[in-house]
Amino acid sequence: MEIEKQIQRLQDRLSYIRDIFGPKDNPNRQLLEARLGEFLARGNGLSLAEQVRQVTQLEDLFRFLEKKLDAELTPMDRVRIVRHPQRMCLKDILENVYDNYSEIGGQDEYSIDPSMLIARAYISRRVGKKVHNQPVMVIGQEKGHGQEFRNGGSVKPWGNDKALKYMRVAQTENIPIHAFIFTPGAYPVEDYPGAAQQIARNLYEMAGLTVPIVAVFSEGGSGGAEAIGLADYRLMLSHGYYSVISPEGAAAIEGKTRQGQRVAPELIEACARQLKMTAADNKAMGYVDQVIQEPPLGARPDDYEFFKLLRGELIRATNQVILSVRGLKFFRAMALSRKSKAAAAAVDPESVFVRWSIGSGPRELLAWRRWIKFRGLAQAAYLDRRTTAQKIFSIGQDLAWSLNSFFRYEFLGKHRKKLERFVEEMEAEARVVKDKVAAPVVKIGRRLGVGGNSQLAEAERDSLTKLSNPEAGTCLTDESWAYLSPRARTDRAVTCPNAATHGCLDLWAPDLFGDFAGVCSHCGHHFPMEYEWYLYNVFDQASIHEFNREIEAGNPLSYPGFDQKLAEAKEKTGLKSACMTFEARINGLNLVVALLAAPFRGGTVGAAEGEKFIRAVERAKKKHYPLLAYVHGTAGIRIQEGVNGVIQMPRCTMAVRNYIEAGGLYLVLYDTNSYAGPVASFLGCSPYQFAIRSANIGFAGPGVIKETTGIDIPPDYHLAHQALTRGHIQGIWDRREARKNIYQALLTMGGRNLYYR
Amino acid sequence: MKAKRHKVLVANRGEIAIRIVNACLKLGLDFVCVHTREDHASGHVRLAREMGGEKSLYRVASYHDASELLAVADAAGATAVHPGYGFFAEDFRFARRVVTRDRPLTWIGPSWRVIRELGDKINTKRLARRLNVPTVPGSDRPIYDELEAEDMAAKLFAFQSEQGFDQHVVLVKASAGGGGMGIEEVERIDVFKSVYRRLRNYAKRQFLDEGVLIEQRLFGFNHLEVQILGDTSGKNVVHFGTRNCSVQSAGRQKRIEVAPGFAPAEINYRFDAARVLNDITEYSLRIAREVCYDSVGTWEWIVTPKGEPFLMxxxxxxxxxxxxxxxxxxxxxxxxxxxVAEQIRVALGEPLGYDQGRIGLKGASIEYRIIAEDPDNRFAPWVGRIERFDWRREPWLTVHSHVPTDTPYEIPTEYDPNLALAIVTGQDLAEAKARGLAFLDGLVLAGRNAGGGELKSNVDFLRKKTDTLLVF
Amino acid sequence: MLNVRELLQSIKDSPYELIEISAPHTGVVTFAVTEPGARVSGPSGSLLEKPGTQLAILERERNKKPLSAPQKGVIEAVRTELSGTFVEAGTPLLTIRHYLTADEVVDRILKKALYLFLAPERAKYYFVPEVDKKIKAGGSRSVRLTDGQELFIMSRMKREATLAYSGPEGQIYSVYFRVNENVDTGQPLIGVCPGEQLPLVQEVVAKVRSEWGEAR
Structure with missing residues (x-):
């Protein structure tokens, strides 16, 4: 019987190889097929002893060739490994890595979201003479070996909400979080709490969590991965991938294919390679801290050696994070350091004990160190054309602003406030006295009928009929805008898209894009408008001062053909990246603005955009200015930058959190199509998000939704009004009132640390 | 005029379209008319068919659709656009489009800048005040200060009682509002503050602007107007006297107009009526000269029972x-x-050719607007089919109508319910009134609606009002 | 009572409807479909978000507006002689021979079965805001009517008046008018299904659906 099982297992291994390598010719696979086939053909005629001998030989051959095949794995093969139902999944890890666990809030399909699995788990071990039981919160996507209801690990918004809830619990209980990332991406539904908005919320909260977070990446699909992936230490499995988009998705965009059309497999292979999504690539770029070696052709549920290795690395990583913020640590830290590989290999992590609950001092330090870690990422992924002198100057300027703000708002501000309060009190006292004295006089005046209605005095009459404020001139209404859209210069009629339902008549382009600011005068439909319109018509005249223009979008992955496309975008728009950062004034109030301009590569966010955004946030924080993210449009993270782009999600969100926590006002204004990564991070986390009526807001565009969920969505699915109804944004503004509304928001919203408060 | 033969697009319907076509014929110009499906039986369509040359009549989807009108203008080879009244007549954007499009046309009306300047009521008010022309008392800019607003309201109430109005109403308007949004009436000063605050808060929420205008609603005044004409040089501005349009429907729509505005020779007034007419004419000209008025236009005036005029x-x-x-x-x-012919003539570039001294005004004239409506029921329009419509032709009578007299006519529900304008003239007001009554008595107007009901018209109302015309 | 079988038979005898496509406004027309006999389809997609087959383009003031087929059918006639010329609003451009769908047959038969509330005057009609909101939220069948209930705003001669419903209690089963279009006197505005008749109406619908082949 034993031999039958062995043969079956060999057959399984062969079919697994077929699955992974696909239909391409492969001599190694063909050899295995031939040998196994020969054996099966002759099998029954042989003696048992001979059979055993040959099976053992075959097993050796399999082992040998699997190793050989492993070395040949292309990035796309790895994607197939990760997606294979035989790949080990989170439940296998819970069984084999931890010593005890209880799943929380889910029993197979009975769960608010079976794709997201939460467990309270223990690692127990004997160190010296003592047995330690160390609890952790395990959070991760469960693919369930292809179980339908697990949805492939594609988590719905409420699944990510559940994850966030238990991260908070871990914080309350002061235990580390182990996050396991097994997701092709988040499930793109907009229903509350919203795919994008929930990821943003997770990122915002994780940025401030005061317990250690260790993440393990097996399948890191973009935004879905980030929802639980903002960690102090990021481990990656050697056969996993971590990417901004699936290779198929990238190929569909690259090949400009339409919905339902098939993409050539060669193109998908090429995209998988170009996106630099393997563990080795990500380690090299610094987006994961360490790679854990899997057995040849990837870890499967019975690879017990692998689980042992994983367990050791998890313990080591958790220990290391804690020691990095704790005082007494020297020897243990040395022992754990990965810098000297030989030494590290010699020390069994199981033998080093570190208490995993930490005191309040180090806890604060933890979040700070996390920020420093992410702040330093992706620094090589953008072009910085500033001269050395400029760079030094900018450091000096930063320092000067910090000092200036400290004196003005912290030091002097406090004293000034005290004085103001004193004056206020005195005035109030004086008023009471004055009223008492004046009261009888007023009464007498009334009795005498002063101001009666018999005859109107000449002067009074003049005040009703003569020109008031003659110096103000005649015409009080100046209807022209400071910036005129180029579309206002063509003599043609334009049809409003609502014409069929609202009966709008054609509009004349010069009126529509001129006087009407792109708003249909009949139904109020907002046509998209150039971002320049806002620059000139929202902010005070000539008050815009751009900074960090020298930071330019680059091609960090050397993505083929992308240099050319970038150069074209720069040429066409005159911008150096999709993000323009500047200081400006509205009615005299200073603010910092980060603008995402749709004409530059769809307003996508890459390393340069992220870096500029962060610097703008830091500037606003230092100068105690309010911060406006004006999203003219963004299609998401720039896929050609791969993880260099994705990593901007946690980075920028962390910067925003620091700013808001320090008492700033972070305002987001969506204008046209605003989708995906940026919305699911640094935009969606703002408590004050508004939309111009022209905005579409969402996690994924209609095409992507159709592709991933198979559901047809109505054309109005992403309209600003829907986003408002779902609770994703806080209000909708008419474009022509943008200036007034922003000013109003500056006055009425936001934190204690604004300079004008 | 140069050799170029002009073709005028008549961008209107009904009787004014007919008058424009007739003016074109008189001036030797080509024309092109438009009509909608509903208006197929209108007199202007028939006239265009009978008198028009090639490409002189087009069916359009709507008179309100600017693109429709201009597409027809191009297709028909028109060189100028006459907007008539209503529709696009005072739409400065349409006027601007007409003259600035790639195939520019001549706009028969004031230049779009003038339309814009005088179309803004606040702007007109400030312009008038700068020229020391009296305007309706009230604010001429948004007021943000509560005390200032209350003070102004108190003075307006005082003004209303001083002028002898029996009903006192002050209006508080959101300056950023429009289209009837954000207007409140106040009848007593002691409730002003609460109304003001409510409106201010509303305006702040709705329009993000706290500014309000303090104005007034007046009752029992006389409505006078001054007819102005200027040529495109903007230097030659003349007037054609005054009119009195005080007989109106419940919805403040004019029903009878009389020229001149008062008749001091025949009627006694409590004030110097001749002087009022003189003053409003002078004031109107003052503004027209200031803005270089370059077409026909009307300055509308309120005259209070005490005889004080204010520009409206x-x-x-x-x-x-x-x-x-x-x-x-x-x-x-x-x-x-x-x-109308004068308006077209000057718009096409001819100088006015005469000055005020050559214009003589003599006698009196009355215009009746004959409308199928029910004056006893808030002038509700009557819808149905006109079966008989006729009147006796007289030398002192002109009737402008698009309603055929030789065939039944279904009143379209889309547009103004005006059926006809009847203008009678006389040596003096008394003769005009007598002729007016004679005309109304001889008028034949009958019809039925879908339910078999008899046609309702305002003829009795007009007759009743004739006796007291110009009495104030 | 209603003889459904007979009605159905009479429709079966002539199961087509000729749809005339005319110019919605003036402009220069060019035809995308030039041959009679060509098959065209109406709006499609699960939400009818994809427009029907493009029939012609009408260009006015440099704005090219596509005209697309409102229904599935076969082109009966095309006035190709108009191609490239400036046409007036309302000019007939093509006709489509449309084989009635089950829904349309149901609609025709229901017009005989439902209580029809007619337009008292030629005017534009709108639902009063409360009803309009309800219909937008839950479809017309979510509205239950009672006699004397204010239902319409009737707009003509620049004046608006409210119009109350009179007739049996029931739900609005069909709406026959469109926003911004005039309805002639005596034309039906809505079809109302009185409560007790609902089973009958549903039976009619089921019967027609089972007997009407949609294939063509």
Whole structure:
């Protein structure tokens, strides 16, 4: 019987190889097929002893060739490994890595979201003479070996909400979080709490969590991965991938294919390679801290050696994070350091004990160190054309602003406030006295009928009929805008898209894009408008001062053909990246603005955009200015930058959190199509998000939704009004009132640390 | 005029379209008319078919669709656009489009800048005040201060009682509002503050602007107007006297207009009526000269029971009632004057060719607006089929109508319910009134609606009002 | 009572409807479909978000507006002689021979079965805001009517008046008018299904659906 099982297992291994390598010719696979086939053909005629001998030989051959095949794995093969139902999944890890666990809030399909699995788990071990039981919160996507209801690990918004809830619990209980990332991406539904908005919320909260977070990446699909992936230490499995988009998705965009059309497999292979999504690539770029070696052709549920290795690395990583913020640590830290590989290999992590609950001092330090870690990422992924002198100057300027703000708002501000309060009190006292004295006089005046209605005095009459404020001139209404859209210069009629339902008549382009600011005068439909319109018509005249223009979008992955496309975008728009950062004034109030301009590569966010955004946030924080993210449009993270782009999600969100926590006002204004990564991070986390009526807001565009969920969505699915109804944004503004509304928001919203408060 | 033969797009319907076509014929110009499906039986369509040359009539989807009108203008080879009244007549954007499009046309009306300048009521008010022309008392800019607003309201109440109005109403308007949004009435000063605050908060929420205007609603005044004409040089501005349009429907729509505005020779007034007429004419000219007024236009005035005039607004177009002024006017002794033709003539670039001294005004003229409506039921329009419509032709009578007299006519529900304008003239007001009554008595107007009900019209109302015309 | 079988038979005898496509406004027309006999389809997609087959383009003031087929059918006639010329609003451009769908047959038969509330005057009609909101939220069948209930705003001669419903209690089953279009006197505005008749109406619908082949 034993031999039958062995043969079956060999057959399984062969079919697994077929699955992974696909239909391409492969001599190694063909050899295995031939040998196994020969054996099966002759099998029954042989003696048992001979059979055993040959099976053992075959097993050796399999082992040998699997190793050989492993070395040949292309990035796309790895994607197939990760997606294979035989790949080990989170439940296998819970069984084999931890010593005890209880799943929380889910029993197979009975769960608010079976794709997201939460467990309270223990690692127990004997160190010296003592047995330690160390609890952790395990959070991760469960693919369930292809179980339908697990949805492939594609988590719905409420699944990510559940994850966030238990991260908070871990914080309350002061235990580390182990996050396991097994997701092709988040499930793109907009229903509350919203795919994008929930990821943003997770990122915002994780940025401030005061317990250690260790993440393990097996399948890191973009935004879905980030929802639980903002960690102090990021481990990656050697056969996993971590990417901004699936290779198929990238190929569909690259090949400009339409919905339902098939993409050539060669193109998908090429995209998988170009996106630099393997563990080795990500380690090299610094987006994961360490790679854990899997057995040849990837870890499967019975690879017990692998689980042992994983367990050791998890313990080591958790220990290391804690020691990095704790005082007494020297020897243990040395022992754990990965810098000297030989030494590290010699020390069994199981033998080093570190208490995993930490005191309040180090806890604060933890979040700070996390920020420093992410702040330093992706620094090589953008072009910085500033001269050395400029760079030094900018450091000096930063320092000067910090000092200036400290004196003005912290030091002097406090004293000034005290004085103001004193004056206020005195005035109030004086008023009471004055009223008492004046009261009888007023009464007498009334009795005498002063101001009666018999005859109107000449002067009074003049005040009703003569020109008031003659110096103000005649015409009080100046209807022209400071910036005129180029579309206002063509003599043609334009049809409003609502014409069929609202009966709008054609509009004349010069009126529509001129006087009407792109708003249909009949139904109020907002046509998209150039971002320049806002620059000139929202902010005070000539008050815009751009900074960090020298930071330019680059091609960090050397993505083929992308240099050319970038150069074209720069040429066409005159911008150096999709993000323009500047200081400006509205009615005299200073603010910092980060603008995402749709004409530059769809307003996508890459390393340069992220870096500029962060610097703008830091500037606003230092100068105690309010911060406006004006999203003219963004299609998401720039896929050609791969993880260099994705990593901007946690980075920028962390910067925003620091700013808001320090008492700033972070305002987001969506204008046209605003989708995906940026919305699911640094935009969606703002408590004050508004939309111009022209905005579409969402996690994924209609095409992507159709592709991933198979559901047809109505054309109005992403309209600003829907986003408002779902609770994703806080209000909708008419474009022509943008200036007034922003000013109003500056006055009425936001934190204690604004300079004008 | 140069050799270029002009073709005028008549961007309107009904009787004004007919008057424009007739003016074109008189001036030797080509024209092209438009009509909608509903208006297929209108007189202007018939006239275009009978008198028009090639490409002189097009069916359009709507008179309100600017693109429709301009597409027809191009297709028909038109060189100028006459907007008539209503529709696009005072739409400065349409006027601007007409003259700035790639195939520019001549706009028969004031230049778009003038339309814009005088179309803004606050702007007109400030302009008038700067020129020391009296305007309706009230604010001429948004007020943000509560005390200032209350003070102004108190003075307005005082003004209303001083002028002898029995009903006192002050209006608080959100300055950023419009279209009837954000207007409240106040009848007593002691409730002003609470109304003001409510409106201010509303305006702040709705329009993000706290500014309010403090104005007033007046009752029992007389509505006078001054007819102005200027040529495109902007330097030659003349007037064609005054009109009185005080007989109105419940919805403040004019029903009878009389020229001149008062008749001091025949009626006694509590004030110096001749002086009032003189003053409003002078004031109107003052503004017209200031803005270089370059077409026909009407300055509308309120005259209080004490005889004080206040400028209300300026209508930068030909008006329905231009005929009464033309009827009593003569240029160099030749009358009556066709103001529509004058408007077209100057718009096409001809100089005015005469000065005020050559314009004579003599006698009186009355215009009746004959409408199928029920004056006893808030002038509700009557819808149905007109079966008989006729009147006796007289030398002192002109009737402008698009309603056929030889065949039944279904009243379209889309548009103004006006059926006809009847203009009678006389040596003096008494003769005009007598002729007016004679005309109304002889008028044949009958019809039935879908339910078999008899036609309702305002003829009795007009007759009743004739006796007291110009009495104030 | 209603003889459904007979009605159905009479429709079966002539199961087509000729749809005339005319110019919605003036402009220069060019035809995308030039041959009679060509098959065209109406709006498609699960939400009818994809427009029907493009029939012609009408260009006015440099704005090219596609005209697309409102229904599935076969082109009966095309006035190709108009191609490239400036046409007036309302000019007939093509006709489509449309084989009635089950829904349309149901609609025709229901017009005989439902209580029809007619337009008292030629005017534009709108639902009063409360009803309009309800219909937008839950479809017309979510509205239950009672006699004397204010239902319409009737707009003509620049004046608006409210119009109350009179007739049996029931739900609005069909709406026959469109926003911004005039309805002639005596034309039906809505079809109302009185409560007790609902089973009958549903039976009619089921019967027609089972007997009407949609294939063509």
């Amino acid at each position: 607004e300026v209508n930068t177009r030909i008006q329905v009632e231009n005929g009464v002024s033309g009827a009593i006017a003569a240029i160099g002794g030749i009358g009556p004057v066709d103001l």
